Amino acid sequence: MIYFYDGTQEAFLTALTLSFHDGEPFLTSGNKQLVLGQETAFVRADPEKAKRVEKRLLSFDKDCMHDLDTLLRSGDANKDNVALVYFRLIAEKKRPVRTMLGEDAALAADECIRRVGFEVHRFHGFVRFLQSASGALYAPISPDNDICDLLVPHFRARLPQYPFVIHDVKRKKAAVYDGEHTFPAPLEEAEIVLSANEEKWQKLWIRYYDSVNIPSRERLRQMRGYMPVRYWKFMPEKTRPFTDGEEGGGAPFPPS
Template sequence: MKEFIYDGTFEALLTAVFYAFSTKEASTIKRKLNYSPSLLNETVDIQFEKDKFDKVYYAIENKLSTNTLENVYHVYLSEYDNCEDIILKYLRLAFKYGVKVNLAKNNDIILLVDKYCRRVTYEAHRFTGFVRFKEIGPLSYYASIEPDHNILPILITHFTNRFSDQNFILHDIRREKAIIYNKTESLIIDLSKEDGLRIESSSNDSNFEGLWKTFYTSVNIEERRNEKLRRHYMPKRYWSHLTEVK
């Protein structure tokens, strides 16, 4: 079996898909991070190649559908251990049977694609309400999050539109990546956990945090307290970054 090893970027992933479709041998795609080689398999290192990426990208978009392309991207963002192989099997099915394959809800691969996509998009939707920014300067704000999936690429449009007149940093400290926006353009950069702590320590937002906690407590109706429902809508693993429950 051939194992195509890529660097973790979406561009290199689609390049690997091109080579996997081109070989007649059984093949699999693995992310270089934490990869453990096998003596039984042939490994091929894949780098981003624009022409190969473009062929796969436009083939999915034009021969299949934009929805199929979004599914591939969301499964990639899920970062599950088997997500690359799910994408490869999904695309083989899609190119064989056409775009209607997405309606085959009794197929194990289609079911997994749907499940992974729902988890990624649902978590991204949750974080549009969970993010708590702290002021670190005049019209400049910082927030840290630890999502289960790599959702910064999904959140970037929402927050740049929402805070278009402010500078902000939205930091995924688990992946050490951050959205940086300067009122003009936004991009995702590498940002270490240590650098994030230094930025956060410059916050002068303690008075506002106190007011927010007071407001949160005052609107709470103790008789209607429902911890099970609360944890359903606001899972406890996110609480460390929520001002009101610290």
């Protein structure tokens, strides 16, 4: 049976209960090509069922809901089913299975979770803020996984005086810190009036980036391994705004 659901935790847990006696369930929140003759079910969240199974799962593994949150953020097309199989294993073993890496289900979940965590770590470094005329900071990002709100605590702790917005342009959503509270918000496009000095600081940063490099030791493959090209889109040192005609010149920044 193929189970479709809306991608929320509650609907996931509902689907989990419904699929318990199913031999080979498959769960997805995306577009799954239907194979003729395959049974399908559209699962709607049932808060009561979800609560009950959550309580039971937590009695097996007190940290498993954190895993679920992480898994459902993954950009992997198969993440829903990876999570389903993982939670079925927890239910079967009645204990945490995190380190049972001999089990395919645990291994797949472990990799998925690790990839999300690693991307959060990477973005602690790769986020680039632009300062607006009002002093607030704005950072567009386009991560593989749905992580923009996971980045907030880190930046809030270091920049408590600055309101900021981290904008996932791919998922059209944002994580906002208004100087006091943090909250998620849908966000299609943002229009930013840059502060008077923004251009100068970006230029200085690009100068710094170029000067600190040792050209005689070029290792481009290594650079791209550590900082994949898909992340360059919002990094001034790679897009090189305000430096027209110079080497490495690319798309204007911020991209339209």
